[in-house]
Amino acid sequence: MSDYSDKYETVIGLEVHAQLATASKLFCGDATSFGAAPNTQVSPITLGHPGTLPKTNRLAVEYAIRMGIACNCTITQNNYFARKNYFYPDLPKGYQTSQHTTPVCDGGRVLIKSGNDSRFIRLNRIHLEEDAGKSIHDMDEVYTCIDYNRAGTPLIEIVTEPDLHTADEAYQYVTEIRRLVRWLGICDGNMEEGSLRCDANVSIRLKGEQKLGTKVEVKNLNSIRNVKKAIEFEVVRMIELVESGGTVKQETRSFDAATDTTFAIREKEEANDYRYFPEPDLAPFMLSDAFVEGIKKSLPPLPEQLLQQYQQQYGLSEYDAAQLCMDKETADYYNAVTAISNNYKAAANWITGPIRQYINENKLDFGNFPLTPQQLAGLLQLVDEGSVGFSAAATKILPELIKHRDADALQVATAQNLLQVSDSGELELWVNQALSNMPDKVTEYKKGKKGLIGLFVGEVKKLSKGKADPKLVTGLLQEKLK
Incomplete structure (x- = not known):
């Protein structure tokens, strides 16, 4: 036509x-x-x-x-x-x-x-x-x-x-x-x-x-x-x-x-x-x-109200807020987490990211999702503190918490030896070892190839078996490579 x-x-x-x-x-x-x-x-x-x-x-x-x-x-x-x-x-x-x-x-x-x-x-x-x-x-x-x-x-x-x-x-x-x-x-x-x-x-x-x-x-x-x-x-x-x-x-x-x-x-x-x-x-x-006023007072916050709250009070993007308001179960879960944790953005990222992926793959919804808001808040705190990295938290700790409702993130991280090392002396040993393993890359970095910093961080991660705090490692590397 x-x-x-x-x-x-x-x-x-x-x-x-x-x-x-x-x-x-x-x-x-x-x-x-x-x-x-x-x-x-x-x-x-x-x-x-x-x-x-x-x-x-x-x-x-x-x-x-x-x-x-x-x-x-x-x-x-x-x-x-x-x-x-x-x-x-x-x-x-x-x-x-x-x-x-x-x-x-x-x-x-x-x-x-x-x-x-x-x-x-x-x-x-x-x-x-x-x-x-x-x-x-x-x-x-x-x-x-x-x-x-x-x-x-x-x-x-x-x-x-x-x-x-x-x-x-x-x-x-x-x-x-x-x-x-x-x-x-x-x-x-x-x-x-x-x-x-x-x-x-x-x-x-x-x-x-x-x-x-x-x-x-x-x-x-x-x-x-x-x-x-x-x-x-x-x-x-x-x-x-x-x-x-x-x-x-x-x-x-x-x-x-x-x-x-x-x-x-x-x-x-x-x-x-x-x-x-x-x-x-x-x-x-x-x-x-x-009678009508009683019904009005009994209503839950409506999607438009929460969209404004998430953006204006919690600083979320319009997209993140809309994702959280797709259905009431998701919004209720997010509200329960943020009642415990004030890391609003991280909570939104976890719920719309790895958690929603798990829910979709297992054909669940937030109404029957086994991870409690308290468990997720504890996991957010561990990542915020730098005690574990996001990758380890998402791929190793999260599945264990989903299986065991009585477990908490710190217990799982300790049992799996996932807590990141922030001791400067131990970190320095790994950093020195990584730099000595790649002298030619060190020379290239000093000549201007600053993108190689990720390679050095990866080497430290390998030497520490994932236990080195990547933020502290990056700072140490930059200091030593000046």
């Missing part, structure tokens, strides 16, 4: 559904655990039997508010649920209980970084609703099978304004939403299991045009990669269609991850008539100022 980036503007709005990590469903006590045998986590309330009465899950409301506060939303104090009426096989009641005119969280914004730029994506709303069940089309040759385990699971739907303009921005936005829901502990963010799902509304318009173009909705994107690929494909498809004289139809499409293409499911009318009305079986609920 020719480059039409100067001619057309892409407009994207995203709807992200996050399953809330409550133990029970939104309106009854049925379990919500993933992977249970089909139709074993259901009850008459889930199945919508006549005469059953739902009851609102308080924790689900709290989780929705947590997300709203993190996204700078206005919390709606007077709330009620509504019936969204439509028929679908995996919707056992014939309607979905959702929120319509009173979303629990109104407005808001989410900060994203795309390339070197940062900007806020405006939110329209965050509202609570129940999930539908699951239709399974490939289990039986003739019939579609229905699993109602998921029906009634609490969701928040996070709806943006049409504020995104590239597939990369959409990628960054969903990445940030996933980080936030995990950070707040309200959703595991596992897109492969359906805990987080995204619908993308995509349209194009001529640059400078104010009116939105006809939108296409791509449903149920179950990975961040698929969000990006689906939008990229749709933009190209729509531009090629318009450029060839065609017209974009308002329709719902699905994404084929095998070919990175989308395909039409159904055409969509301008507006669906869901015949919303207040749910008569559920009482409205009011959120007091004290």
Whole structure:
């Protein structure tokens, strides 16, 4: 396709559904655990039997508010649920209980970084609703099978304004939403299991045009990669269609991850008539100022707060701070180490360097990493004092500390004879020996080849079997080579 980036503007709005990590469903006590045998986590309330009465899950409301506060939303104090009426096989009641005119969280914004730029994506709303069940089309040759385990699971739907303009921005936005829901502990963010799902509304318009173009909705994107690929494909498809004289139809499409293409499911009318009305079986609920304020005070420091703290108070680079704030477990671990050790930069280097390498290689995370913050702080102190070198600490002491939670760095360094010698008399003997072993190199150094200092340090390291303090050795060598 020719480059039409100067001619057309892409407009994207995203709807992200996050399953809330409550133990029970939104309106009854049925379990919500993933992977249970089909139709074993259901009850008459889930199945919508006549005469059953739902009851609102308080924790689900709290989780929705947590997300709203993190996204700078206005919390709606007077709330009620509504019936969204439509028929679908995996919707056992014939309607979905959702929120319509009173979303629990109104407005808001989410900060994203795309390339070197940062900007806020405006939110329209965050509202609570129940999930539908699951239709399974490939289990039986003739019939579609229905699993109602998921029906009634609490969701928040996070709806943006049409504020995104590239597939990369959409990628960054969903990445940030996933980080936030995990950070707040309200959703595991596992897109492969359906805990987080995204619908993308995509349209194009001529640059400078104010009116939105006809939108296409791509449903149920179950990975961040698929969000990006689906939008990229749709933009190209729509531009090629318009450029060839065609017209974009308002329709719902699905994404084929095998070919990175989308395909039409159904055409969509301008507006669906869901015949919303207040749910008569559920009482409205009011959120007091004290209730909302209590939730606000219970929130952990958010990524943006820690990014500023790490840079302004701890002197870290923007890159190091961002690496530490990739997820809450990493930030919590770093905070625990720096509560003991004030070597903020060294702690960051160890956590983003050898420790993260170990974690990645062993498919762990900081939530189940065996090295305690106290052990790492002790190792940092040994290196700071010059008692051991970084290489020996990373390759020899660190693995032992990981294996033995009750060991400390000094014990391991002593047992392995790794403590560096700083006694000037002993160091001088090794330095003299190294220089006498390489008289020709000494002559070259004195003629101006100052880079040879590393060779002499290496020789001392070999003679001392790694026990000589390299900083002191370098100083001694420079003094003797004057």
